[in-house]
Amino acid sequence: MPTLVSHPDEVKVLSRRFGQGAADIDKYLELDGYKAVQKAIAQGPDNMATWIIDTMKASGLRGRGGAGFPTGLKWSFVPKQSEKPKYVLVNGDESEPGTCKDHVIFLHDPHAVIEGTMIAGLAIGSKMGFIYLRGEYRYLLKIVEKAVADAYSRGFLGKNIFGSGIDFDIVTQTGAGAYEVGEESALMESLEGKRGVPRIKPPFPAVVGLYGGPTVINNAETIASAPHILLMGGEEYAKIGSERNGGTRLFGISGHVERPGVYELPMGYNLKKAIYDVAGGIKDGKKLKAVVPGGSSCPVLLPEEIDVGLDFDQMGKAGTMLGSGGIVVLDETVSIVEFALRTIAFYQHESCGWCIPCREGTDWIKKTLTRVYNGGGNKKDVANVQYLAENMMGRTFCPLGDAAAMPTLGFVKKFRKEFEDYIEGHKAGTPIITVEQLVGAGH
Amino acid sequence: MSTITNSIFTPATAARFDHLVTLYPVKRSALVPMLLYAQDEVGYVSDAVVTEIAQRLDLLELDVRNVLSYYSMLRTKPAGKYNVQVCTNISCMLRGGYEILDHCKAKLGIGHKEVTKDGTFSLEEVECIGACCWAPAMQVNYDFHDNLTTIKVDEIFDTYRAGQGKDVK
Numbered sequence: 001m002p003t004l005v006s007h008p009d010e011v012k013v014l015s016r017r018f019g020q021g022a023a024d025i026d027k028y029l030e031l032d033g034y035k036a037v038q039k040a041i042a043q044g045p046d047n048m049a050t051w052i053i054d055t056m057k058a059s060g061l062r063g064r065g066g067a068g069f070p071t072g073l074k075w076s077f078v079p080k081q082s083e084k085p086k087y088v089l090v091n092g093d094e095s096e097p098g099t100c101k102d103h104v105i106f107l108h109d110p111h112a113v114i115e116g117t118m119i120a121g122l123a124i125g126s127k128m129g130f131i132y133l134r135g136e137y138r139y140l141l142k143i144v145e146k147a148v149a150d151a152y153s154r155g156f157l158g159k160n161i162f163g164s165g166i167d168f169d170i171v172t173q174t175g176a177g178a179y180e181v182g183e184e185s186a187l188m189e190s191l192e193g194k195r196g197v198p199r200i201k202p203p204f205p206a207v208v209g210l211y212g213g214p215t216v217i218n219n220a221e222t223i224a225s226a227p228h229i230l231l232m233g234g235e236e237y238a239k240i241g242s243e244r245n246g247g248t249r250l251f252g253i254s255g256h257v258e259r260p261g262v263y264e265l266p267m268g269y270n271l272k273k274a275i276y277d278v279a280g281g282i283k284d285g286k287k288l289k290a291v292v293p294g295g296s297s298c299p300v301l302l303p304e305e306i307d308v309g310l311d312f313d314q315m316g317k318a319g320t321m322l323g324s325g326g327i328v329v330l331d332e333t334v335s336i337v338e339f340a341l342r343t344i345a346f347y348q349h350e351s352c353g354w355c356i357p358c359r360e361g362t363d364w365i366k367k368t369l370t371r372v373y374n375g376g377g378n379k380k381d382v383a384n385v386q387y388l389a390e391n392m393m394g395r396t397f398c399p400l401g402d403a404a405a406m407p408t409l410g411f412v413k414k415f416r417k418e419f420e421d422y423i424e425g426h427k428a429g430t431p432i433i434t435v436e437q438l439v440g441a442g443h
Numbered sequence: 444m445s446t447i448t449n450s451i452f453t454p455a456t457a458a459r460f461d462h463l464v465t466l467y468p469v470k471r472s473a474l475v476p477m478l479l480y481a482q483d484e485v486g487y488v489s490d491a492v493v494t495e496i497a498q499r500l501d502l503l504e505l506d507v508r509n510v511l512s513y514y515s516m517l518r519t520k521p522a523g524k525y526n527v528q529v530c531t532n533i534s535c536m537l538r539g540g541y542e543i544l545d546h547c548k549a550k551l552g553i554g555h556k557e558v559t560k561d562g563t564f565s566l567e568e569v570e571c572i573g574a575c576c577w578a579p580a581m582q583v584n585y586d587f588h589d590n591l592t593t594i595k596v597d598e599i600f601d602t603y604r605a606g607q608g609k610d611v612k
Contacts, residue, residue, distance in 0.1 A: 002577050002589065085468070097532040097571040128468075135479055135516045136572050138585035139611045171466045176479045177516030179570065193474035193500070195513040211468050254534035254575040261576050296533055296571075326575060328533055342536055346570055352513070 002104055005261030007278045011240055013228050013248045014221065015264040018108040023143055025150040028111040034156055036227035037118045041164045052123040056226065058234025060246025064101075065091060065182075065219030066295065066323045068312035071226075075216055077206040078124040084213035088120045088129035089191065089205075092220040093175050093182040095134055096295035097346060098326030101250035102220040104262045106133065106140040109224065110147035114170060116223035118161065119230060121168050124216050128169050130191060131220075135176040145172050179350035183398040184217040186352065197354040198398035221250060242268025245311035249325050253279040256286065256331035268309040275306065275329055286331040290414075294323025296343050297403030299410030320410070337422045340411040341369040347404035358401035361392040365408055372419065375426035382419045386412050447499060451491045456484050460499060470500050474510055478517050483612050486521045515570075523558045523565030525603045527551070528582045531568050534575035539591075543579045544568055546593045550600060563604060585611035 004019045012018075022028045043051040057072030078086060090113060094102040105113060117129040131148075133141045148170050151157045159167050173191055175181050181190045185199035188210045209215025225247065229237045238246035245267035251274060252262045258280030265274060271293060275281070282288050288303045293310075299320040301308075308318045315322040330339065348362040365388050368381050389405040389412070396402070412419060450457040459480065463473040474496070481492045488511055497504045511517050529547055531540040548554055551564050558565040574580035577589035581596075586609045588599055602608045 001587070002574070094573050095571055098534050098575050099571075100573045100575045100577075103573045134573065135514070136582060136585070139587070142611070173472075174476050174479060176475050176514035178514050190475060191472055192469060193471035193510065195510055252576050254578060255537040260578070292533070326534075328537070328575070330537065334537065339533065339536075342531070342533060346532055349515075349570060 002100070002107065003261065004104075004108075005259060005263060007263055009269070009273070009278055010264050011248050011266050012264055013232075013237070013240070014105070014112075014225055014250060015108075015262075016228075017112070018104065020108075022109050022111065023107070023147060025111060025147065025154065028109075032231060033111055034115055034162075036230040037115050037122070037156075038162050039230055040119055040122055041162050041166075045165070049123050049125065052119060052230065055230055055234040056123070058238060059229045060234075060238040060241060060244060061222065061225055061229060062245060062312055063219055064221035064225070064249060064325065066096065066297075066321070068322060071218065071222055074206065074218070075120065075123045077204070078214045078216060079207065080125065082125075082214050084211070085128065086124055086126035086213050087210045087215045088117050088124070088126050089184075089187065089210055089215055089217040090117055090129065090131040090220055090223050091182065091184065091187055091217055092131060092133040092137070093178075093187060094137075094220070094324075095179040095182050095350075096297065096324045096326060097343075098252065098254055098292060098295045098328040099324040100252050100254075101262050101325060103137065103140065104250065105220055105224050106137065106144055110140075110144045111151065112224040112227055113144065113220055114147055114151055114157070116218075116226040117170055118157070118168055119226045120216055120218065120223060122164075122166065124214070126216070127167050128171070130171050130173055130210070132173045132175065132181075132187060132191060134181075135174050138174070141172060141174055148172055178352070179346075180352040180398070180400055183400065186398060187217065188215065195352070197352045198400075200397055240266050242266070242309055242311045242314070244313060249310070251310065252326045253329065254326065255329040256283045256334075257281065257329045258283055265310065268311045268314065271301075271308050271310050271327070272306045274310060274327065279327075279329070282329065282331050284331075286333065288329065289332045289334055290330040290336070292326075292328040292330070292407065294321050295326040296328070296346065297321075297399075297407055298323045299406050300414060302414055321406075335422070336411055336415040336418050337369070337373055340408060340415075341366070341373050343407050343411075344369055344404060347400065351400060351404070355396035355398075355401060357392045357395040358404065361388050361401065362404045364388050365404070372423055377423040377426070379420060379423060381423065382412055382416060447495060451495055452481065452484060456480065464499065471502065474500055474502070474507065475514065478507075478511055478514075482517060487518045489519075521558070521562075522567075524563050525583050525608065526565045526567065528567045528569040528572065530570070530572045530574065530578070530580050532571040534571070535578040535580060538578040540579040543581065543591050543593070543596060546596055547581075550597065564600070583608060 061071045062068040181196035186196040190196040205215040291301045348366040353359045389408040392401045392405040464470045529544045579591045580589040
């Protein structure tokens with residue numbers, strides 16, 4: 001069972017109900033549960049949608065899945081009139097390596113996700129929401145299913161929610177093991193009972209989404225933030241964060257730190273402080289070697305680069321990304337060659353095979369790095385890996401190709417000497433791996 | 444009532460599937476959960492499972508197989524009664540995920556995607572399972588085990604072998 005952690009620098013907005021038994025509907029109600037959705041309904045049928053969207057815009061909340069798109073703006077793109085039904089789709093297919101924040105939300109505060117889904121529904125004029133959890137999260141699915149059933153039995157879901165005259169239904173859904181399904185268009189394909197391959201954009205989901213209807217797709221953390229924002233007010237929420245990055249975020253700090261865990265920190269909080277103060281510094285007093293700051297697809301940062309604020313803009317300026325908020329810390333003992341190989345092996349395994357640059361690129365980078373790792377590399381391999389990665393960038397339907405290329409480029413550029421030294425040092429007497437071995441390597 | 448006259452599933456699962464197809468605007472949306480729940484009951488996605496699910500959803504068996512082959516949790520061969528899935532992705536790797544995997548291999552005497560002779564355990568090296576901050580971690584069927592050590596792994600195996608492990612479904 002995930003252990004809860006705490007630090008004085010935390011600002012508990014999203015996590016304020018964690019550890020208090022709020023998966024129970026009565027406890028949730030006692031802790032201001034379902035007040036936000038009622039506050040929205042109290043604005044009246046004519047003003048409700050505008051009020052929600054304006055509040056969300058004022059909050060500066062940006063998508064917590066990784067792209068950082070302003071949530072209020074996203075909701076405002078959904079056409080008011082639509083012949084086809086509109087849908088809300090909650091992305092709980094959390095699978096970015098280094099990320100386990102939604103895990104904690106579903107475990108400790110599932111009703112916040114449900115209430116957020118209702119709020120998104122009211123904002124766009126949808127009558128139906130889906131909460132999609134990755135297949136591995138079965139015990140969490142059961143918690144969410146129970147929460148949904150409890151919300152129905154109290155009359156919070158279904159017909160005429162809170163006397164508004166509006167109907168709203170929520171269906172929970174499970175995946176069955178596919179990283180790619182975390183991409184919004186592949187998520188819709190999966191929910192439609194198909195292979196999780198991406199759709200070409202445009203049209204964007206806000207116009208043509210699930211079952212061809214206008215669809216808002218948000219990360220579970222984004223959705224769970226909505227009730228808190230409506231209760232405290234958009235401006236108040238925005239004030240907690242940094243410029244153009246409203247509020248707080250759940251940061252999962254893992255790897256070589258003394259106190260790994262999911263911490264709720266204000267947007268813009270210093271990364272170095274997050275590692276050294278909040279997570280207690282590097283494990284066993286070792287030296288820091290590198291940080292992967294926002295899930296495995298984010299380019300690596302060197303120790304001298306981590307004095308930077310954790311928000312979408314500052315991380316972008318630092319040449320990396322805030323991503324999913326999963327901070328992975330590497331100490332001096334880690335071989336970057338091995339780490340880069342493990343990273344690309346993941347993307348090779350998870351590439352859905354739809355786009356050739358991604359399918360072939362991830363495979364060849366993995367093959368090349370496997371050869372290097374096994375001692376059969378030559379100096380050209382490093383340049384070759386870089387060439388492959390550069391040719392994947394921006395050439396695929398969905399961002400998985402970029403997600404594989406970006407960290408790879410970060411590793412080979414920032415640790416080029418380590419790769420070259422490794423190749424030099426592992427030459428003598430080590431066999432070159434055969435093609436058959438390569439094909440069978442890993443999974 | 445189900446239109447399927449002689450379902451291969453237990454009455455409870457058959458009833459669950461009857462209900463599942465009514466939840467979505469399009470029946471086919473039930474496909475992925477159905478395959479997973481069928482696997483939970485049968486142990487794997489057998490030919491008979493494919494046939495019945497195709498029938499239930501008015502799909503070709505080919506459509507079902509096409510989807511089945513995409514998702515890594517779905518399997519077409521039986522696994523052990525307890526399927527041990529060890530994460531070796533980055534956060535787990537940094538905290539000893541590979542040592543845990545090697546220990547499991549040695550302890551169970553099987554490799555990746557293999558089943559013990561008595562059918563009790565099977566082993567899989569898996570990608571990130573979303574337990575990064577409590578690494579190293581593994582799942583036994585759907586049950587999570589985290590902050591693992593080799594000693595803890597031994598205890599977990601003993602618990603399951605004694606039939607006292609949790610079986611989340």
